[in-house]
Amino acid sequence: MSPSEVGALARLRATNRRAVMRALTQHGPSSRADLARRTGLSPTTVSGIVRDLLADGVLSQQDERGRPHKGGSGRPPRLLTLSAQRGAVAGIDIGHRHVRVAVADHVGRIAHELERRVDSDERGPRTMDVACELLDEALGAADAGALTAVGLSVPAPIDRRSARISTGILPGWRGVVPVEDLAARVNVPVTADNDANLGALAEVHHGAARRSQHVVYLKLASGVGAGLVIGRQVFRGATGHAGEIGHVRVQEHGTVCRCGSRGCLETEVSVPRLIELLQPAYDLPLDVDTVRALERDGDAGVRRVLEDAGATVGRVVADLCNAVNPSLVVVGGPFGGSTALHRGLQAALDRYAQPDIAHAVSIVPGELGTEAQVRGAIALALAGLIQQRDAAPIG
Ligand SMILES: [Zn+2]
Structure with missing residues (x-):
């Protein structure tokens, strides 16, 4: 040869x-x-x-x-x-209000997990300090061997070429390149992606989309975004911004958004916005848990607001469905299991998606809840390791 x-x-x-x-x-x-x-x-x-x-x-x-094989004959x-015996990987999930760190083995089994509240939007460098403190603590507690790779989830668009976060969305991160910052501190390869893409990856590997090929994952939390899965692979687009629906304009004269536009989907249906809309009608201070409890009790106001939110976000998701033709829309975030939200989404898909496309798609809640991003970050770290092994000289 x-x-x-x-x-x-x-x-x-x-x-x-x-x-x-x-x-x-x-x-x-x-x-x-x-x-x-x-x-x-x-x-x-x-x-x-x-x-x-x-x-x-x-x-x-x-x-x-x-x-056994069907029929029961044969071995x-x-x-x-x-193999699990090859050191540890870590997933780090930076949310708008929290940092979560999980240490796992090389088949993705989580050995230890920690979370701390932090206002990450305002203070990028401080947030990276907290992430590293938690990582040290989790590695010590997990006793899972040497760290070999880290996956990082960030709550904003991240450019897949430069690894820079969109500081139009997170101004407190100006000058911070989280992948480089973290890699210099931990001295192992770091890969990063946005929270919606990693939620999608986790639901495909371990959750609601484990049997699906083409999926739209909707993240409805402090921010709003979507992760697109095509043929079981997360589709990131040319620069990593595919699925960034949070800043689609849905209200011509709506509230001014942190991105500089107004009436963005995120200003209308983010979880803090929905709680703010409901609060004046209730004596008790509302949070995610009380709103979910009120919905279960059949509270008309809560159901109305969540159904309207589903319809608003559903108008945008319908366009995504027309483009991607998924079999599943997975709803992540704290209200992912809300039946009122699903009802609004379903009505918007029936109305705005092409009929055959609307007929082919099911709306389901995410199965991984608040774990989705950290699980996705671990999957990303593991995928990075596979690529490295592949790039190594072949004997
Ligand atoms: Zn915006």
Whole structure:
């Protein structure tokens, strides 16, 4: 073989290895037949790759047997899993009002998790200090081995080329490049993405969208955004800003937004805005928990406000559905399980999405709740590790 043929073969092998590892990251323990089906590789190719990965210690074979084949004849297949004995990864979720850190092993099992309240919007550098303090504390408590990679979730658009946060949205982060800042402090690779994309990634790997190919994940919290999943991959667009629906203008003469425009979706339906709208009608001080309890008790005012919010955001989500044709809209954030919100969303999809598209889509609550972003950040860190292994020289 010529040197160029050898090179091409090595690249093909690396691509195939990565496909197998990605399938295991996404679907968990799998048989060789599962891997062949999910990667589209031939059973012989999969067997060869699995043999190499087992020899390298990247995969382990579970003692526990999988379920028998249909019909019950023959030996059940042995399940393969990514090895857990290769140090720790961390997920860091920076929200508008909190920092959450989770340390996990190399198959994504969380060993320790911590959260602290902090006003991250105003103070980028201080927030990074808090994140690092929590990370040290969590690593100490988890006893999960050396840190090998970090995934970071930020509550604003982040440019996938420069890794800079949009400071039009978060002015307190001017001059801070969180990926570089963190990588310099922890001395391991750091990858970052926005909260909606990572919520989408987590729901695809571990939550409501685990069996879906094409998904719109809606994050309705202090900010509003969407993560688009196409063929089980998060679609980020040219610069990482795909799905940024928070600043779509929905009220011509609405409230002035932090982005400089007015009447943005985020100023109309963010969770703080909904609570502010409801508060004058109630004697007790409202927060997320009291609003959810009032909805369960059938409170007419709460139901009305949440249903209207669903309709407002649904008008924008309907356009996204027309573009993406998803089978699922996953609603994340504290009101993700609100039936009134879902009713409003459904009405807007029925009205504004193309009928065949509206018919094909189901609206479901996120299953991971406030864990979604940190779980997504861990998945991102693990995906980064797979890419590094792939880029390493091949013997
Ligand atoms: Zn705006």
